[in-house]
Amino acid sequence: MTLRKGSNVWVEDRNSAWVAAQVTDFIGKQVQVVTQHGNKVLALPENLYPRDEEADHGGVDDMTKLTYLNEPGVLDNLERRYALNEIYTYTGSILIAVNPFTKLPHLYNVHMMEQYKGAPFGELSPHVFAVADASYRAMMSENRSQSILVSGESGAGKTETTKLIMQYLTYVGGRAADDDRTVEQQVLESNPLLEAFGNARTIRNDNSSRFGKFVEIQFDASGRISGAAIRTYLLERSRVVQITDPERNYHCFYQLCASGMDTEKYKLGHPSDFHYLNQSKTYELDGVSNAEEYSKTRRAMDIVGISQEEQEAIFRTLAAILHLGNIEFFPGKEHDSSVIKDEKSRSHLQMAAKLFKCDVQLLVTSLCTRSIQTHEGIIIKALDCGAAVAGRDTLAKTVYAQLFDWLVEKINRSVGQDLDSQIQIGVLDIYGFECFKQNRLVTCYLLKNNVVYGNNRLLHLLKGINKGRLLEVLLESDL
Missing domain, CATH: 2.30.30.360 (Myosin S1 fragment, N-terminal)
Structure with a gap:
């Protein structure tokens, strides 16, 4: 310049x-x-x-029209449009949405959907319906599946935007052939369940999705919706065992602690009684009743066809995880060994074993020792207190992740997949990340010539790892 x-x-x-x-x-x-x-x-x-001194007072609807496409110019244009209640702006084929944090029903009614149906992209004002319509038209004209990426930081409105896209695709794609409910309704009915087990309070958002979600809307050859599926990935497993104030663990734990009869059955109490919950002093959310949310979660389970016996197993597992987190360890008599610390920890151990329906001594052995397979046979190695705690937390995270995957599978059976569908529109809702002084979840890394650049822990873990195994290694390491 x-x-x-x-x-x-x-x-x-x-x-x-x-x-x-x-x-x-x-x-x-x-x-x-x-x-x-x-x-x-x-x-x-x-x-x-x-800076363009002659910039339009109301901004431009497509920022490729800006004289200078730089960061301050983009922010200024978005601010100008937001001041006029224009929350959507294009940058070429990319739609930028500025969350108004209020309901705007007039923007998303049937009349508005009719306006954008079949309209050339860019002819009307920027809108999420325009993106959905362009995707649908491209799928039909090219007979090729499409994907829409919805991204942004926590609280930006990604999940709401995903719902709006599904709403529009249901409008243009018609109803499912064998169900009076629209696919949108079927997917949305499962939302309370996914939110209970996959959402948590972050510093930016009281109900932040802590997992990635790929909603696959399936169509037949005539463009009618024939099924749907929800794919989830990258659940933030570390949140199960470690949280920072004023964030919270997953909603389902607090709901269970406020469930009344189930609280007594599973020997639970206030969230402050459990290590996995009391690392943060935030136990309640403004305007939200944990007891009422527990009832909603139960109803959502009924809707997706989870039996009473299965519901019992789900909440029994959640309670077991909470008791597991309260098991503490003390150095044993042998070098680098550990034992259950005291009677309080032993009481939680016995309750966890009862809820997991496993032998108490086998659970102790799993927590305090590690089996190593060698050519000569199996070697049992004692674990010190730090390793025992790490093993306890790994067990809790693994059980929770398996439970979450099982719930998603049940939801997919309820929604109904069309395994014969040849064309789909996938909507990727990838959860937001925040910046902390210490961030245990690595969200950004660079790969160049098989060299990894990032924090020291990531570099140590991935040194010499082939690019193709990167995701697998990240998941195994549970960063």
Whole structure:
């Protein structure tokens, strides 16, 4: 960028991220600018971005039309449109949505869907229905499956956007042939169940999805919806055993602790009594009753065809995980060995074994020792307290992940899949990540010539690993 006196630029600002300014002088290697607020600021040339003085007051609906497509220009355009209640903006074929954090029913009614049905992409104002319609038309004209990626940080509105896309595809694709309920209704009916076991409070959002969800809408040759399936992946398993204040564990644990009769049956109490829940002091959500949510989760289980016996097993497993987390260890008599710490821990151990329906001594052996297969046979190695705790937590995470996968399979049986479908539209709702001083879940890494760049732990784990096994190794390591 060539700068001269009078150039219109964007300069970084502590309060507003970026602020409009104009170049007034050059002092050494720095540039002096005067902001729109009248403040004089010195900045390096590389930290300034060109600004279009003639920018449209209401912004542009497609940001490829911007004279300067840079970060401050994009943010300014989105702010201008948001001020006019325009929450959608294109960047080419990409739709950017700014969450208004309020209901806007007039934007998503049948009349609006009819407006976008068959309309060329870009002809009407930016809208999520336009993206869904373009995907449907491309599928029909090319006879090829399509995918829509919904991404953004926690609380950005990804799950709501996914629901709107399904709503539109149900509208243009018609009803399922053998069911009075639309596919959208069938999928949405399972939402309370998925949210109970897959959502949690984060610093950004009281009901944040902590797993990725790929909703596959299946169509027949005439473009009618013939089935659906939900694929889930990358459940945040670490949340089961470790949380930070003011976040929460998965909703189902708090619901179970407020369930009344089940609380007594499983020897539960207030969430503060359990290690997996009391690492954060946030036990309640504003305007949400854990007891009422427990009833809703039970009803959702009934809807998707989970029997009373199966429901009993589900909540028994959840209770066992909570008791498992309260088992503590103490150094044993032998070197690097461990034993159950005290009577309190032994009581939780016995309850966990009873709920898991396993032998108490076998559970102790699994927690305090490790079996190693060698050419000479099996060697039993004692574990120190740290390794025993790690093994306990790994067991809790694995059991919970298996339970979650089983629930998703039950949901898919309820929704109904068309295994013969040749064309589908997949909607990928990938959960958001937050930035912490310490983030145990690695969300970004670079691969180049089989060299991994990232934090030291990731580098150590993946050193020499082939790219093709990257995802498998990440899941095995449970970062």
